[in-house]
Amino acid sequence: MLKWLSRLFLLCLLLVFSGATAVFALYQQVKAELPDVSALREVQLDVPLRILSQDGELISQFGEQKxxxxxxxxxxxxxxxxxxxxxxxxxxxxxxxxxxxxxxxxxxxxxxxxxxxxxxxxxxxxxxxxxxxxxxxxxxxxxxxxxxxxxxxxxxxxxxxxxxxxxxxxxxxxxxxxxxxxxxxxxxxxxxxxxxxxxxxxxxxxxxxxxxxxxxxxxxxxxxxxxxxxxxxxxxxxxxxxxxxxAPVAASYHGTKITLSAPYLAEMAHQFALTMYGEAAYGLGLNIYTTVHAKEQEAANRALTDRLLAYDLRHGYRGAEAQLWQGRPWDDSRIRQHLDEQPGYWPLEPAVVTAVQAHSATIVIKEKGERQLSWDGMKWARRYITDSRQGHPPRRAGDILEAGEQIWVRSTADGWLLAQVPEINGALVSLRPSDGAVTALVGGFNFSLNKFNRVEQAKRQMGSNIKPFIYSAALDQGFGLSSLIDDAPIDSWDPGKGVPWRPRNSPNVYDGPIRLREALARSKNVVSIRLLRETGIDNALTRLRQFGFDTSDIPPTESLALGSPSATPLEMAAGYAAFANGGLKVDPYVVERIEDARGNVIYRHNPVSQRIISEENAFLITDALTSAIWGGSTRGKHWNGTGRRAGLALERKDIAGKTGTTNQSRDAWFSGFTPDRVATAWVGFDDFSRPLGRTAYNPNLSSAQVSGGEFGASAALPIWIDYMKAALADFPVRQRAVPANLYSAQIDTYTGEITTDTGVDTRDEYFELGKELRRVTIIHQPGAGFGERSVTEELF
The missing domain is CATH 1.10.3810.10 (Biosynthetic peptidoglycan transglycosylase-like)
Structure with a gap:
C-alpha cells in the first residue's frame, strides 16, 4: 500500500512539474508577443470629440464610440x-x-x-x-x-x-x-x-x-x-x-443629448480640430470650446428661421408635401406609422390632413396626435404662382387643403400654423468687433436639410453693403462727410459692350448736389460712382483688400461702386468690424480654447489685429452709418436712411448699419453694428439666377405685413433686428469717443459749408484738423433730368 502511495505521489509531482514546464514553455512562446501592460497606468480611453459653447452647452459630438x-x-x-x-x-x-x-x-x-x-x-x-x-x-x-x-x-x-x-x-x-x-x-x-x-x-x-x-x-x-x-x-x-x-423593459435609443443647436458652427470647429490633430481628434476626449454663448446663438437660430418662413409665407403656398390617399382613408395606425418615418425640420413638423371643414381642418401631427388647424392658421395660404405672383386669397379651408395630404405645420403662440419647407435661404453671423470672436452663426435654414454653410461658403454680390468701403477710401483722398457730390443720372458709353451704361438710383429719384453723409445714408448709387471716379478704382480696390476682401477676380470697372463684387457674409461682417472697433482688421474665429480629457487647456486662441484705417476714418464712416438708421434733414426737410426700421425697433443711438440689394433683388443684405456686436444678415436663393421677387397685399392678413419688392430693408434687416434685440439686451448704450484729431462745427445742410447761422438748415458735422475738403464740380448732363427714369444697373 505504501509502495502504491509513493508511486502516486511521484506521479502527482511529475504531473505538476510537467504542467509547470508546459506553462513555462507557453509563456516563453508568447512572451515576445505580450504587450506592455504598464501602459494601462497612462491609458487614454477613446472619448469622442465634443463641441461646446462658452457656457458649456453641448453643440455636437464626433467619434465612432460613445x-x-x-x-x-x-x-x-x-x-x-x-x-x-x-x-x-x-x-x-x-x-x-x-x-x-x-x-x-x-x-x-x-x-x-x-x-x-x-x-x-x-x-x-x-x-x-x-x-x-x-x-x-x-x-x-x-x-x-x-x-x-x-x-x-x-x-x-x-x-x-x-x-x-x-x-x-x-x-x-x-x-x-x-x-x-x-x-x-x-x-x-x-x-x-x-x-x-x-x-x-x-x-x-x-x-x-x-x-x-x-x-x-x-x-x-x-x-x-x-x-x-x-x-x-x-x-x-x-x-x-x-x-x-x-419593471417594464422601457429602453429606447437616445442619441447624444445636444443642448444647443449650432450645427454649422460645430462643423467649422470640427474641421479646425481635424486640422490641429488629424483623425486622432476623434478619440482623445477633446473638449472644443467655441466662442458663442447659448443665448445669442438661440436668438440667431430663431431670427433667421422665423424670417425665412415669413418670406415663404407671404409669397404663397406651393401645396402639400405629398398626397397619401384619395378616396378610402388610411386608418390611425397607418397614419402614425407613416409620420414616424418622416423627418422634421425645426420648427416644422410633419402632419396628415384627415378631414377638412368649412374653415378648419383636422390633422394628425407626428408624436402629438390629432389636432385642429384653425382658419387663422391657414388663411395666409394664397396659391404660389411665381416668386412675384400670388393667387387670390382663399375663402375656405377647402381652397387650401384636402384629406389625405401630408403637410407641414409649426407651433405658434396662437396655435398651429400651416407651413412649408422654404426654398429661400439665408445666413446670419455675428462677431465681437474687438477681436473677431464669432458670437452667433447660422449658415442656412436647416443643417440636416442642406449642410452648405452660407456664412463662409456663399460668395454673393455685395450690393450697397460695399459702399462704406468706397466712402472710406474717398475720405483718405480728401473728401469729408460735408463734401458735395452731384446726384444726377449718369449716361456713359461702355466701349467694351458697345452700349450705354445707365446706372440708376433706387428709388429712381435724383436730388442734385448732396452731402456724402446723406448720400451714404440714403444709398445713392450715382453718387457712389462719381465718388469712385474721383477716388480712383485702384485706390478703391486697395481699400477692399485692406478690409480682407479678395479682389483677384474683381474687374476694375465702375460697377464695383454698386456692389458687383462678391463676398461671404463672414467676410462682410469682418469688414464692418473694422468700423466698429476704430479701424482694426480682425480675423474671425470660432474656437476659443481646447481642453484635453483631463481638463487641461492645450490650445487657446490668441487674437491679433492690425490697423488698416485711421480712427478718424472709422469714426466718420460709423457716424454716417448712424444716419442710415436715424435719418437727417436737408433744407429743413427730413429724410430717412435705408436702415430706419432698426432705429424704430431697437431705440438705441449707438447702432449703425447699411442695407444692400443687388440687381433684380437676387441678394439682400444688412450689415450693422454697435461697439459690442457686428452682424451681417443675408437672404437669397441658392440658385443665383432666381430673384427674391415681390408680393401683393394679402387682405386675409393684418395691415402689419410686408408687401411689394424684396430688398435688404425688408428681407435681411428684420433678421438682424430680431437677433440684435436679444444680443444687445445685456449691453448698455455706449457713446463713441470722438478721436482727438476731429472737431465738430455747424454746417449749412444745403451747401455743406461751415456756418455761424442757426436754424433748420444747419447741423453739426465732424471735420479733421488741418484737412482741406475736396469739392466736386457739379456737372448736369444734357438729356438726363432729375427724376428721369433710366435703365440697367440697379444694385443698391
Whole structure:
C-alpha cells in the first residue's frame, strides 16, 4: 500500500512539474508577443470629440464610440454590485484568474456538452479589451491569462474595475456604463433604477443580441439572471428584487443629448480640430470650446428661421408635401406609422390632413396626435404662382387643403400654423468687433436639410453693403462727410459692350448736389460712382483688400461702386468690424480654447489685429452709418436712411448699419453694428439666377405685413433686428469717443459749408484738423433730368 502511495505521489509531482514546464514553455512562446501592460497606468480611453459653447452647452459630438468616462466613486454601488455578481463574483479574491470559476465552467461543459458559463474574470476582460482581439484560440486565451496576472501585479482592484466599467462595449456604440445609461435610458448613471442597472450589467456577454432595444425578451431574461445573482449574493432584498423584475423593459435609443443647436458652427470647429490633430481628434476626449454663448446663438437660430418662413409665407403656398390617399382613408395606425418615418425640420413638423371643414381642418401631427388647424392658421395660404405672383386669397379651408395630404405645420403662440419647407435661404453671423470672436452663426435654414454653410461658403454680390468701403477710401483722398457730390443720372458709353451704361438710383429719384453723409445714408448709387471716379478704382480696390476682401477676380470697372463684387457674409461682417472697433482688421474665429480629457487647456486662441484705417476714418464712416438708421434733414426737410426700421425697433443711438440689394433683388443684405456686436444678415436663393421677387397685399392678413419688392430693408434687416434685440439686451448704450484729431462745427445742410447761422438748415458735422475738403464740380448732363427714369444697373 505504501509502495502504491509513493508511486502516486511521484506521479502527482511529475504531473505538476510537467504542467509547470508546459506553462513555462507557453509563456516563453508568447512572451515576445505580450504587450506592455504598464501602459494601462497612462491609458487614454477613446472619448469622442465634443463641441461646446462658452457656457458649456453641448453643440455636437464626433467619434465612432460613445463614451463618458467616470470614476468608481461616481458610480452607484448597486451598479457595481450588478456587474460583479454577473461577471466576476470572486473579483476581490482571485489574483486575476479564477481557478474555481474555471473548474466550475469546465464541469458544466463536461457534463452538459454546452458552454453555459464563462470563465474569464474582469481582469481577463480588461486584458482582452485593451490588448487582444476577440478571436477564440488557445494562443489568445494563454496571452489573456498571462496579461491578467501581470495587470493584477501593477494595478489595484479599484483601478482595474474602473478601467473595465469605462471600456466595456455595451451595444449601440456605447462603451462604458455611463454611455450605456445615456444611450438606452437618456440618463446619467446616478439616475438609473435597479432594473435599469441590471439590464446594463447583463449586456457584456452579447451586447448586440441582448440589448433591450433589439431584443426586449432576451434582455428581460438576462436582466432576471442578473437580479437573481444579486439576490443570491445578498446585494438586494426580496422586495427590491420583485419590484425590479416587474419593471417594464422601457429602453429606447437616445442619441447624444445636444443642448444647443449650432450645427454649422460645430462643423467649422470640427474641421479646425481635424486640422490641429488629424483623425486622432476623434478619440482623445477633446473638449472644443467655441466662442458663442447659448443665448445669442438661440436668438440667431430663431431670427433667421422665423424670417425665412415669413418670406415663404407671404409669397404663397406651393401645396402639400405629398398626397397619401384619395378616396378610402388610411386608418390611425397607418397614419402614425407613416409620420414616424418622416423627418422634421425645426420648427416644422410633419402632419396628415384627415378631414377638412368649412374653415378648419383636422390633422394628425407626428408624436402629438390629432389636432385642429384653425382658419387663422391657414388663411395666409394664397396659391404660389411665381416668386412675384400670388393667387387670390382663399375663402375656405377647402381652397387650401384636402384629406389625405401630408403637410407641414409649426407651433405658434396662437396655435398651429400651416407651413412649408422654404426654398429661400439665408445666413446670419455675428462677431465681437474687438477681436473677431464669432458670437452667433447660422449658415442656412436647416443643417440636416442642406449642410452648405452660407456664412463662409456663399460668395454673393455685395450690393450697397460695399459702399462704406468706397466712402472710406474717398475720405483718405480728401473728401469729408460735408463734401458735395452731384446726384444726377449718369449716361456713359461702355466701349467694351458697345452700349450705354445707365446706372440708376433706387428709388429712381435724383436730388442734385448732396452731402456724402446723406448720400451714404440714403444709398445713392450715382453718387457712389462719381465718388469712385474721383477716388480712383485702384485706390478703391486697395481699400477692399485692406478690409480682407479678395479682389483677384474683381474687374476694375465702375460697377464695383454698386456692389458687383462678391463676398461671404463672414467676410462682410469682418469688414464692418473694422468700423466698429476704430479701424482694426480682425480675423474671425470660432474656437476659443481646447481642453484635453483631463481638463487641461492645450490650445487657446490668441487674437491679433492690425490697423488698416485711421480712427478718424472709422469714426466718420460709423457716424454716417448712424444716419442710415436715424435719418437727417436737408433744407429743413427730413429724410430717412435705408436702415430706419432698426432705429424704430431697437431705440438705441449707438447702432449703425447699411442695407444692400443687388440687381433684380437676387441678394439682400444688412450689415450693422454697435461697439459690442457686428452682424451681417443675408437672404437669397441658392440658385443665383432666381430673384427674391415681390408680393401683393394679402387682405386675409393684418395691415402689419410686408408687401411689394424684396430688398435688404425688408428681407435681411428684420433678421438682424430680431437677433440684435436679444444680443444687445445685456449691453448698455455706449457713446463713441470722438478721436482727438476731429472737431465738430455747424454746417449749412444745403451747401455743406461751415456756418455761424442757426436754424433748420444747419447741423453739426465732424471735420479733421488741418484737412482741406475736396469739392466736386457739379456737372448736369444734357438729356438726363432729375427724376428721369433710366435703365440697367440697379444694385443698391
Amino acid at each position: 463614451r463618458d468616462p467616470v470614476t468608481l466613486a461616481q458610480l452607484p454601488p448597486l451598479l457595481i454590485d450588478a456587474f460583479l455578481a454577473t461577471e466576476d463574483a470572486r473579483f476581490y479574491e482571485h489574483p486575476g484568474i479564477d481557478p474555481i470559476g474555471i473548474a466550475r465552467a469546465a464541469i458544466v461543459w463536461i457534463t452538459t456538452g454546452e458552454k453555459r458559463q464563462g470563465a474569464s474574470t474582469i481582469t481577463q476582460q480588461v486584458a482582452r479589451n485593451f490588448f487582444l482581439s476577440r478571436e477564440k484560440t488557445v494562443t489568445r486565451k494563454v496571452k489573456e491569462i498571462f496579461l491578467a496576472l501581470h495587470i493584477e501585479s501593477l494595478l489595484t482592484k479599484e483601478e482595474i474595475l474602473e478601467l473595465y466599467l469605462n471600456k466595456i462595449p455595451l451595444g449601440n456604440r456605447a462603451h462604458g456604463v455611463s454611455a450605456a445609461a445615456q444611450v438606452y435610458y437618456g440618463k446619467t448613471v446616478d439616475q438609473l433604477t435597479l432594473a435599469e442597472m441590471a439590464m446594463i450589467a447583463g449586456l457584456p456577454q452579447a451586447p448586440s443580441l441582448l440589448n433591450p432595444i433589439r431584443s426586449p425578451e432576451r434582455a428581460a431574461e438576462r436582466r432576471a439572471l442578473v437580479l437573481g445573482r444579486m439576490l443570491e449574493l445578498g446585494k438586494i432584498g426580496r422586495q427590491d428584487y420583485q419590484q425590479a423584475m416587474a
